[in-house]
Amino acid sequence: MADVESFRAELVEFLERELPGVLGEPPPPTADYWGGRNPELPHPSSRRYCEIMAERGLTAPTWPTEYGGGGLDKDRARIVVAELRRLRLPQPLIGFGMSMIGPTLLQFGTDDQRREHLPRIVRGEIRWAQGYSEPNAGSDLASLQASARITGDDIVINGQKIWTSYADKADWMFGIFRSDGGGKKQEGITFLLLDMQQPGVEVRPIKLISGMSPFCETFFTDAHARTRDVIHGIGSGWTVAKALLGHERNMIGDLFGAGGRARQIVTGNPLVDLARDHVGEPGGRIADPVLRDRVTQITMDERGFALTTQRAADSLKAGHKPGPESSIFKIYGTELNQRRHELMLALRGPQCLGWEGDGFDERELAQTRDWLRSRGNTIEGGTSEIQLNIIAKHVLGLPD
Numbered sequence: 001m002a003d004v005e006s007f008r009a010e011l012v013e014f015l016e017r018e019l020p021g022v023l024g025e026p027p028p029p030t031a032d033y034w035g036g037r038n039p040e041l042p043h044p045s046s047r048r049y050c051e052i053m054a055e056r057g058l059t060a061p062t063w064p065t066e067y068g069g070g071g072l073d074k075d076r077a078r079i080v081v082a083e084l085r086r087l088r089l090p091q092p093l094i095g096f097g098m099s100m101i102g103p104t105l106l107q108f109g110t111d112d113q114r115r116e117h118l119p120r121i122v123r124g125e126i127r128w129a130q131g132y133s134e135p136n137a138g139s140d141l142a143s144l145q146a147s148a149r150i151t152g153d154d155i156v157i158n159g160q161k162i163w164t165s166y167a168d169k170a171d172w173m174f175g176i177f178r179s180d181g182g183g184k185k186q187e188g189i190t191f192l193l194l195d196m197q198q199p200g201v202e203v204r205p206i207k208l209i210s211g212m213s214p215f216c217e218t219f220f221t222d223a224h225a226r227t228r229d230v231i232h233g234i235g236s237g238w239t240v241a242k243a244l245l246g247h248e249r250n251m252i253g254d255l256f257g258a259g260g261r262a263r264q265i266v267t268g269n270p271l272v273d274l275a276r277d278h279v280g281e282p283g284g285r286i287a288d289p290v291l292r293d294r295v296t297q298i299t300m301d302e303r304g305f306a307l308t309t310q311r312a313a314d315s316l317k318a319g320h321k322p323g324p325e326s327s328i329f330k331i332y333g334t335e336l337n338q339r340r341h342e343l344m345l346a347l348r349g350p351q352c353l354g355w356e357g358d359g360f361d362e363r364e365l366a367q368t369r370d371w372l373r374s375r376g377n378t379i380e381g382g383t384s385e386i387q388l389n390i391i392a393k394h395v396l397g398l399p400d
């Protein structure tokens, strides 16, 4: 315990010494930083903040030090999160490198692959995209057809991926490709990494109902990858792909659990604030009893879910690999988030669902778009129906 407390004191001393000069004092609240070769800067100091933290391995506190992580156990990692929150700072770096391909390389990568890719992830130098879904391979992912032809040290890639989130901003892609057409569809799939900034890769953004274009179609025409970037061997990619989906589902569940709203440096309860503003609270109670009940229920559910995902995150830090239970977090977290957005619309009453014009303020317009975006939560990372199938088969042991 004394060791843990001296770690906290040393960390606080480091943060208070290093950060005010960079971020200003008091530090401004900053949004998520994804890194990359040409990073978007949510705050002018985002990159520098990431670099300072990465020098100490604090962008990936639990990853091994030889790959650029902090090598911390779960108690110390939790202190890092708590101290950043106390200083009202966000995580220094987020993205698919941190949440998906990094943990997968720790599980399946060779030492050379980890040494090449993990330090660049930790330092925020490379932004990653996920190349899984295809026009005819979503839920039935193993039906994928985009091909990888392997000759010597070179791999030639042809075909199409779709719904590739942030492909237009990504530097590298991790993806699955068919290297052999014979046998069962789960066989002959190769998991590989490729540099997206090359002539054979074309990215076309897709516009969503919310008006944003966060994901893209990605076309490959004789694009190239290196055999040294094949993870877990040629034709054995399905095992890696499934393991990565476990990390993805944990990440999505966690977004709406311990890692999400808590990370957003929120004080108080935004649902109560919204109810206070739009419904009123005579005598200190939300005026409408039905809405009051819904606010209470969701607040309790969010609290319970945050504690559960915190417990799961702790066991991951202690070395436990995500299993089919990540599907439970995925389905519960995403449906909880949708319930929350439905409630926020209900609380706004006649001010909900504004799209444009003077009658609505900025927060009301953003709420409409966020509500529409939340519809995708139960599709991305595998739909709710697919999660129910996994839970039925692998958690409850029900027959096919």
Ligand SMILES: Cc1cc2nc3c(=O)[nH]c(=O)nc-3n(C[C@H](O)[C@H](O)[C@H](O)COP(=O)(O)OP(=O)(O)OC[C@H]3O[C@@H](n4cnc5c(N)ncnc54)[C@H](O)[C@@H]3O)c2cc1C
Residues within 6 Å of the ligand: 129, 130, 131, 132, 133, 134, 135, 137, 138, 139, 140, 162, 163, 164, 165, 166, 215, 376, 377, 379, 380, 381, 382, 383, 384, 385, 386, 389
């Ligand atoms: C916001 C968002 C971001 C995404 N980002 C990425 C990304 O970065 N990279 C990437 O590769 N993909 C990404 N996707 C794609 C996502 O993984 C797929 O949309 C998802 O797996 C579903 O595939 P599909 O769209 O082809 O639907 P389909 O598989 O065609 O499913 C259609 C409907 O049928 C149901 N269904 C299908 N099979 C079954 C079954 N066996 N049992 C019961 N019901 C079934 C589904 O639940 C769904 O309701 C993203 C999707 C969204 C919405």
